[in-house]
Amino acid sequence: MEFSAQSIADLLKGTVEGNPDIKVNNVSKIEEGKPGTLSFLANPKYTNFIYTTNSSIVLVNKDFKAEKEIKATLIRVENAYESFANLLEFYNSQRHHKSGIEQPSYIDETAKYGDHIYIGAFTYIGKHVKIGNNVKIHPQVFIGDNVTIKDNVTIFPGVKIYYDSIIGNYCTIHAGSIIGADGFGFAPTDTKDYKKIPQIGNVILEDYVELGANMCIDRATMGSTIIRKGVKLDNLIQIGHNVEIGENTVMAAQGGIAGSTKIGKNCMFGGQIAIANHITVADGVKAAARSGIAGSIKTEDAIVMGAPAFDIRQFQKSHIVFTKLPEMRKQLIEMEKEIAELKKKLDS
């Protein structure tokens, strides 16, 4: 796709300064600008680059004043950063604009779907599934029986959604993720083997949830595993059965939350964190990457680190001493000797 400076200015309600017919087909950072690309200048630190950039078009704030000649065509807008973000969003929405039902696909005759939908080839839609309007289901997706998918949802290739799951409005699920597989529930028997505990609950994603690639959310044993509105979960994350995650909580890649744990809203979790089962984490808690939260955190907005995790500043201080433990041990042994000598002297 190519866009002219004029068409971009029209879209962003900006004004062109230079060649309105020059065309771009990609974006670049202003400091790495190439012909045929569009950049933006928002941070004053980068102002120098506008005089040397090879980008064909640069978005600038309305009040930007050039001090030297500029090769690029400028588009003046109210807020260059926001306009750039809006432009990317528009560009992305154009790219992903697929529609219709590709063949071969498998749609059970009892399934229902709304308007403006895309169903990719090799996608499977089971019995009594309900799909809303403006939903894009890419190729090779599996939607199990009785699943509900609300409006404006995007599901990337290869996602598998088990029966009874509910996917809220404006959710996005990236490729390969698994929603609603059985929770890990086995009861030990007298003969040291295990009996499966049937997992008959479901998974509910509320609105505006975004899930990364190849991650897993287990169905509840009974009741629901619930991901509240606005939660964002990165790739390769594991969410156990009956977990509840509060609104707008975000978690970076490869973290895990064990069964029946309840996480507050507005929490932020770094990569590869682990949260134990059957605990509660208060609203606004932050945990550094690799933290292992082993017990409930009741203090809102607490910031923790380590495994088991505790207050991040305490952890960092402890870790500094940890790196010096061998010296500290030597010191201790030295001091023992000195005390022994002092005793000897004193007793003699």
Added chain:
Amino acid sequence: MEFSAQSIADLLKGTVEGNPDIKVNNVSKIEEGKPGTLSFLANPKYTNFIYTTNSSIVLVNKDFKAEKEIKATLIRVENAYESFANLLEFYNSQRHHKSGIEQPSYIDETAKYGDHIYIGAFTYIGKHVKIGNNVKIHPQVFIGDNVTIKDNVTIFPGVKIYYDSIIGNYCTIHAGSIIGADGFGFAPTDTKDYKKIPQIGNVILEDYVELGANMCIDRATMGSTIIRKGVKLDNLIQIGHNVEIGENTVMAAQGGIAGSTKIGKNCMFGGQIAIANHITVADGVKAAARSGIAGSIKTEDAIVMGAPAFDIRQFQKSHIVFTKLPEMRKQLIEMEKEIAELKKKLDS
């Protein structure tokens, strides 16, 4: 699916007390009971809820004595908890009762399969594959050449099983898991790049193994990676080439076992544990979540924690001191001063 109190009582060999025609289509905890659902009462702690629950039906032990009026219809059974578990199992088996071969699917003409099987749409079955009786292979599964799948196996959507793998009786594999991809074997060359070591072994799952979603078991370099009878592995786990896991060992999500390691039977591993390559772990060993087992564990039933892991009680004690290291360091510096003063005094 809806069931009447009478039909449930017949199934469980119980007796109805109340309306035999009342119907339920789901289950709930007694304390969260809703009309149209069935609950059970087994733990005496929950007895009070039976007088207030909105569940339509409650399973109770034969000898339960009501002290007040009860709104719900009761079904009296020998053991309410066991009956409930059996009911869930029955319910689940009904839900998953799919059969036949959906189209389009790809089944090589040299593949063989038994009776009462289900093969979902978009599933691929390669050359010389052997599939037993009562096997359910959901949509979008890949079964490579020469794979053997025994009886009563369930394979959920999107599982990929590479060539030569053997899947035992009564195994369950959840969505997206990969069985038999190449082990991570590369030999360094003189030019600092790597030459691939061909991985020509296979993977064997014995009977009653259950695997979670999006997990991986690598094929052996030579010989077999072996998962013994009754092993249960959770989501996103990594099992390296030539690993052997003993009977009835269980591992929670996101753990990993590196190549050629041999794990005993009846072990229990928490989430996100790591086990090094070429080591041996004795029978009955337990490791807390996030443990890193770096060397062989020869003591049966040992319980470990930490990374590198050691005895859990020792670890917990060490960790308590770790959280106080900065104070301990201050103390040490203080004592050094005192010793120096004592010396001075004594010498003067």
Added chain:
Amino acid sequence: MEFSAQSIADLLKGTVEGNPDIKVNNVSKIEEGKPGTLSFLANPKYTNFIYTTNSSIVLVNKDFKAEKEIKATLIRVENAYESFANLLEFYNSQRHHKSGIEQPSYIDETAKYGDHIYIGAFTYIGKHVKIGNNVKIHPQVFIGDNVTIKDNVTIFPGVKIYYDSIIGNYCTIHAGSIIGADGFGFAPTDTKDYKKIPQIGNVILEDYVELGANMCIDRATMGSTIIRKGVKLDNLIQIGHNVEIGENTVMAAQGGIAGSTKIGKNCMFGGQIAIANHITVADGVKAAARSGIAGSIKTEDAIVMGAPAFDIRQFQKSHIVFTKLPEMRKQLIEMEKEIAELKKKLDS
């Protein structure tokens, strides 16, 4: 597939000693040899086994001298180990020799592909995709719009490659891996929820990259996430947006690299390591399994361990003291008492 001793000798340019017509269909370790299999003897430690092995054929070095009678047929070659490796490679290449386009598959009419290709059933190939020669794309793979796949690439079942990605020559991608899903980029808003930052860059794999199963490489926010020539990444790894990994770096399973980090060449990372975002790791760095690299490492060939990671020998020394912290604490308390007593004595 069965091969006679003579045909194997011809392939390896070796000479047969024994029955040239004896046939094998598999390989085994010499100490576990079974009839119908081929073994090799390279390490003198294993020489004794050649007199007792049940393998039908054993590859030996040209100058091997038998001291007793040998049951197996021998094939004498220049270098038994190398010949064995070559044989495995040949065997593997024969096994994977699939070709043609299976049906049903979905290939957009604007896609182009070269000679000697294999496209498995249920594979989806989008608009303007370019595929080179000798490429094998197994079943159920997704190739998004504008993806380029160069020559001699193998893509195993269920891999999903998002639009605009570029896959270099001789790359191998194992089952279920996701290339080019969105980076985890969200900007917080005033209302405590998040606005998605469009991810419009791509992923580039240079030549000879091998990726394990169910791993993820995110597309760049802008520009490219780049995996340089010869990199090998194991199963369940997470590579964030805009990461760059230098030539011939290898990483074991379940590790993660956060966004915008630049890794040098010839690095080696153990399993489950974590590397923070926006940092730089020098060439030749090694990190032990479970390390958490929290800041840039500027020293080439540094070897680190721990989380946060530091010099491996220092870490190991600190960890030894860590295991003894409770005793050390007791010692400290004991010493405090002694100092107090000394003071008392001295003051009295």
